[in-house]
Amino acid sequence: METSNPSPMVNAEQMKRFVGRKVRSVLRFLKFEAGVLTGQSADNQQVVVRQVQIASPISQFVEVIGVVEGERTLRAEICTNFGDNFDLSPYNQLCQMANAEYQALFV
Structure with missing residues (x-):
């Protein structure tokens, strides 16, 4: 398993700390149009x-691994x-x- 460049698990509020970096997040699917997914x-x-x-149909919950482009915008690399x-x-x-306090446990 590659651990030299882990992708942190984030919620929307935390994304602003990772602009330009790869992260992962689970979202509740809201809509999908022209290659753009909006999620909660x-x-x-x-x-x-x-x-x-992503394979259709999209389930209610989707994990996205991608690069943070803005405060609440990701460029997807992998969607599951x-x-x-x-x-x-x-x-x-x-x-x-x-x-936060347990960051060292999540390599």
Whole structure:
């Protein structure tokens, strides 16, 4: 497993700290049009994901690995359907811990 350049798990609020870097986030699917996905982040904010290539149909939850282009905009590298049964609340807590006091545990 490659650990030299990990992609941090983030919610929308944390994205601004990672502009120009690769991150991962799970979003609730809201709409998809012309290669652009709009989703709701774990902290209930809208995130726009450009250059999405994902198998249809898109499930209710999607993990996106990509580069942060702006405060709430990602350029997708990998999109993975995460199914229709995913709880964003614990994921939000995980994002908070992974970018604060327990950051060393998330290589």
